[in-house]
Amino acid sequence: MNTRQVRLGETLEAIAGPLDRLGRSLREDGDAILKADEDKSGHDLLATDAFLQRFQQLTDLTLRKLFPRLLGALEGSDMRHPLGAMLDRLDGYEILADVPWWLALNDLRNRLIHEDAMSVDERAEEMARAWQSALRLRDELIRIKEDRDVVGRLFRHD
Secondary structure (H helix, E strand, O other): OOHHHHHHHHHHHHHHHHHHHHHHHHHHOHHHHOOOHHHOOHHHHHHHHHHHHHHHHHHHHHHHHHHHHHHHHHHOOOOOOOHHHHHHHHHHOOOOOOHHHHHHHHHHHHHHHOHHHOOHHHHHHHHHHHHHHHHHHHHHHHHHHHOHHHHHHHOOOO
């Protein structure tokens, strides 16, 4: 394996823990997280904060590490691309579908980081979007990790 493939493999391993924790949160904490803030107990607020941290961490790992390394392994290059161009290129390799969803995911992540600028109603709407996006993000990452065709192209022997 070359250096790009090694880094990609390390990144795939690095997302396993956050992906598992996000999945656990999605299974166990929905009622707490999706409540209105004024109805949340202390435990519910902690569950919400943990969910947001996991969501943001996994989104960052995916968009800023995993995808550039996927593209680097496919193209044999360490050239950096703007997010939209990188997603379009991965779409061309049939690894991603629905590039606009990935761009919207990045926008959602950015809005949640600056949640203090949101009204209570906006925050509730963004939390519901984050919840739905986290479900899809989890499914997409599992699909990418388990897609044997993708794995074969990424880890072909040189």
